[in-house]
Amino acid sequence: MTGYGAAEGTVGASRVAVELRAVNHRFFNATLRLPVELSRWEGEVREALRKRISRGHVSLTARFDRTGSSALSIDEARFAASVELLRALQKRYDLDGTIDIATVLRMPDVMSAASETSEGEGDARELVAIVDASATALSEAREAEGARLATYLLERLSIIEEALVRIAARAPQRLQEQRTRLRQAVQELTEGVALDEQRIAMEIALLADRLDVQEELSRFNSHNASFRETLGRGDGEPVGKRLGFLLQEMLREANTTGSKANDAPMLADVVTIKEELERIREQVENLE
Secondary structure, eight states, X not given: OOEEEEEEEEETTEEEEEEEEEEOOSSEEEEEEOOTTTGGGHHHHHHHHHHHOSSEEEEEEEEEEOGGGEEEEEOHHHHHHHHXXXXXXXXXXXXXXXXXXXXXXXXXXXXXXXXXXXXXXXXXXXXXXXXXXXXXXXXXXXXXXXXXXXXXXXXXXXXXXXXXXXXXXXXHHHHHHHHHHHHHHXXXXXXXXXXXXXXXXXXXXXXXXXXXXXXXXXXXXXXHHHHHHHHTOOSOOOOHHHHXXXXXXXXXXXXHHHXXXXXXXXXXXXXXXXXXXXXXXXXXXXXX
16 A cells, blocks of 8 residues: 655764655565665664555655764864864975965865764664654555545445345245256157156256356355455554455355356456456455
8 A cells, every 4th residue: 555654853962853654565674764864773664664664665765864963073182183184285386375274174174064863872772762652644545545446346246236136036036947947858859758756856966966056156145244344443453464364265266166057147347356356356355
């Protein structure tokens, strides 16, 4: 599922901003972009994301703001060395002019911004807290998308349930037609010879058993109910994997029903069901 979340906070004496972006992915996959000052806590950050997000490709970008936590410092040894070097060059090449302080300060490494946040300052827990806050914002965005996606999935499920109702209504009529067809075929083959009604009844019973789809429809409806219940859970627990498992069971029942149908109207509804299951599968793989 897609989403965006951001949060800011302090790590040590510095300000840190974290942005999270998530796109659809079957599994959890994280890409971290941490500044060098925070890179030593990459493991803690990755684990914090793993606890909050079970599916999706997540990109994390952190910015480290030194504006309010740095002070200018002058390396006097480098300053003195730069002065000596400039005077030597001036004398060697007979250059005019004077060496002022601005010129010396522009020399490399003479003046630098010394950050108050050193390797020893700050705590991984401070950074993880900011990551958690951004993950909370991301989850809110993903929940909004999930609600829209749930509506779409329920619409597809309703189409499947309507097709199952038509199959259930058609099944007894289809069986009666098969019985009539069987009797007619036997009569044509025997050409007026007396029929063994007991044997015909046995064949019809075997035919009815082979064509009966009530068990498949019953299990299918049970899976549909579980799918609805799982999709409507409000406890915040991930549902994607369970929905994926239910979807596999639903497809199995659809295939078995299709193999038993032996009837054009029923097969047409089975095709409709499998088309809708495929649409559901494409979205369920992205659900957390």
